Amino acid sequence: MYEGAVQDLIDELGRLPGVGPKSAQRIAFHLLAAESADVERLASTLVRVKNEVKFCSVCGNVAQADVCRICSDARRDPSVICVVEEPKDVVAVERTREFRGRYHVLGGAISPIDGVGPDDLRIRELLARLRDGTVTELILATDPNLEGEATATYLARLVGPLGIAVTRLASGLPVGGDLEYADEVTLGRAFSGRRRIDAMS
């Protein structure tokens, strides 16, 4: 046990995800040895992010204003919504530069064993966005694990009667891998999602 402020800092750092007691101690002593200006910059950034960053009232993504940069961008296609679990998934899709529509962040995935049901996610808000008739396609980009698949299944069942095209991101083999190392589930999905290759002209 250290005295006063040092122990308080170690305790606070230890509450962060993925930071154990040893890591917390290492970070605390790194901060103690750092320049005052660096530590003050870190502290002010932490305070600023808590005070200024909020969740977009439309899509649920992190935003500096009431509506995020993507939702307020008139050049984005309002007829396509890509549904993701977390704000960090928006960044992952944006990196592809393939998608020019808008997003909806659910805030997680349905997981009964963890007590997370449909009412704990932003599904009502999604349905409200779909009711005005602007959206013609809903892309379900939840994680390719069981919770993500089940959430996508639930959403497809919910949105189907509205007459909106519901699509799911393809699953299959990772680029750069060897076929022999693929597991049965992934390879099975790759087979069921196979596509025709057009003959070169």
Add this chain to the structure above:
Amino acid sequence: MPLYRDEAVVLRVHKLGEADRIVTLLTRRHGRVRAVGKGVRRTTSRFGARLEPGSHIDVQLHSRLADGQAPPGGQRGLDLVTQTESIGAYGAELAGDYARWTAGSAICETAERLTEEGEPALRLYLLVVGALRALVAGEHDPGLVLDAFLLRSMSVAGWQPALQECALCSAPGPHAAFNVAAGGAVCESCRPSGSARPAAETVGLMLALLTADWASADASGPSARRAASGLVAAHLQWHLERGLRSLPLVDRGAPGLMETP
């Protein structure tokens, strides 16, 4: 046993660090085991898809305990998953059907709660595998499969509800009253106040589920199924002394978000 191999069902997964997962397994010979799957959340993982909840796998694990070594402080610690082969990807097959998937989640949570780490539970393991197979086969209503599993797993745990005789005096039934705290059906002279009075069809359905009389169970009506699932859930949670998180979320054909105003 630094390296050992077993068959297992994945009951639950937790995220760990950047790309790892802690998996809770119900194994055939070693009971409930918690292990780390290194890098299984990466898209390039060779066995990430096999370590999803509901997967039936042949797994090789590395234990940190040497042969005969007692776990320090009674804590067994986490083993390491080194290889897996798929026996049945039940979870992946269930994820395409919301009702069956929620029932499968409740089965996995119940199995986790009814077992102790490192204590073999072969009968429960076989029940879990059988229930997941039945859900995938889709021959019976998922709610019935779940209730049958809950009743039989309670029976394995020693908490089988009395259905044909009085739970308190063993007087032969059938009896009209049912009391969860007393342990099942109770006769008129033993009946504690506040006992439920389920319909005879409800108790008959519970007996059919307990004895694998699927012809009778499949022929039961919705009201009997609803009442039986309520009694089964109450009986289980009374004995567990805690609620199951997944049970209220099991999709038994209740109105979803679209039906609510």
